[in-house]
Amino acid sequence: MRSALLLLAVAVAPLLVATPAAAETCTVAVELGNGAIRYETVECGSDGGTTNPGGGDGGGEGPTCYLGRKEAMNYQRGFCDGALSCYQYVPAPSASDPSTWPAKDPAVSPAAIWSNQACFSQPPAEALVSNEYLWVEPGDVIDLEVEATVAYGNLATPAFSLGFNPPRLAVVDFPTWFWAEGATAGTITGSSAAGMVASGRPLHLEIDPGDGSGTQTCPFSTVQSDACASTYERSSAGQSRIVDDLPVYTARARLVYAVTYAFNGAPMTIASAPDTLASPWQDAAVPVAEIQTLVGPRP
Numbered sequence: 001m002r003s004a005l006l007l008l009a010v011a012v013a014p015l016l017v018a019t020p021a022a023a024e025t026c027t028v029a030v031e032l033g034n035g036a037i038r039y040e041t042v043e044c045g046s047d048g049g050t051t052n053p054g055g056g057d058g059g060g061e062g063p064t065c066y067l068g069r070k071e072a073m074n075y076q077r078g079f080c081d082g083a084l085s086c087y088q089y090v091p092a093p094s095a096s097d098p099s100t101w102p103a104k105d106p107a108v109s110p111a112a113i114w115s116n117q118a119c120f121s122q123p124p125a126e127a128l129v130s131n132e133y134l135w136v137e138p139g140d141v142i143d144l145e146v147e148a149t150v151a152y153g154n155l156a157t158p159a160f161s162l163g164f165n166p167p168r169l170a171v172v173d174f175p176t177w178f179w180a181e182g183a184t185a186g187t188i189t190g191s192s193a194a195g196m197v198a199s200g201r202p203l204h205l206e207i208d209p210g211d212g213s214g215t216q217t218c219p220f221s222t223v224q225s226d227a228c229a230s231t232y233e234r235s236s237a238g239q240s241r242i243v244d245d246l247p248v249y250t251a252r253a254r255l256v257y258a259v260t261y262a263f264n265g266a267p268m269t270i271a272s273a274p275d276t277l278a279s280p281w282q283d284a285a286v287p288v289a290e291i292q293t294l295v296g297p298r299p
Contacts, residue, residue: 065263066123067144068271077143080268084119084129090136092116104135112137147196148261148273154190155198155259157279158183162253164286165224169246172290175229178207179221180255180282188257195264200257200277210249210286211236220255235290248285255279 065080075087091113095101101114112135119130163181170176188200202220209216209230218228232249239247257277261270
């Protein structure tokens with residue numbers, strides 16, 4: 001596939017990075033007529049933008065563009081041109097020496113770099129659709145893989161405390177319920193990173209009862225219920241942590257989310273970006289008692 005990137009350049013129409021109808025602004029790549037390319041932010045649907053060549057409004061199910069060839073292709077920049085996955089080599093592998101670059105049109109920035117850009121259809125075919133050489137101005141191209149990492153960092157998990165029932169004293173061999181008190185059960189969304197937004201869909205709750213039994217996975221529980229229950233097999237007597245004069249187990253829990261990405265409202269898959277997010281662990285002191293019932297003859 002790498003060798004295919006050195007083919008003779010072909011002319012293409014103005015390039016669209018993403019223009020979903022639902023977004024207020026879109027980032028488009030505009031060829032300047034002299035072979036250079038410039039990226040502009042325009043109002044979606046305005047005369048400065050273009051329509052989505054992939055069809056639809058960008059809000060349907062499934063990704064519209066897959067960017068997951070960083071390791072295999074070793075490109076510098078990746079972005080979406082509608083339904084195409086495009087990769088740039090800056091500079092072009094066959095023109096790493098600036099003395100071999102063609103003469104620049106006066107309108108081209110002195111800092112522009114002679115580069116190679118190849119665009120492919122979506123998996124599983126991933127056919128080479130276009131391959132061209134063009135001037136790229138440093139800093140003008142939005143690297144969606146980089147922005148996805150930034151967008152991931154913009155996600156914040158909600159604060160919560162670990163609730164449990166029975167509330168004051170758990171009992172051996174009797175199920176103890178756990179839940180994330182104060183957490184919201186809906187999707188979390190981070191702030192935009194140059195048009196890239198990460199969202200977290202509640203996936204599950206992870207619970208460690210603190211008795212050495214290990215971590216268990218439960219449904220995403222934010223209210224008191226038996227959806228997430230654990231049964232202690234022995235009391236907390238002898239534990240070193242003392243709370244309110246009682247030895248306790250230190251139970252803990254964290255929220256886990258499935259992370260997805262969208263650029264200007266268009267869903268996409270970016271293989272190099274994290275796809276799960278876990279909150280910090282929150283703990284609770286759980287005293288556990290063993291109740292013994294004595295059964296004797298009736299008087």
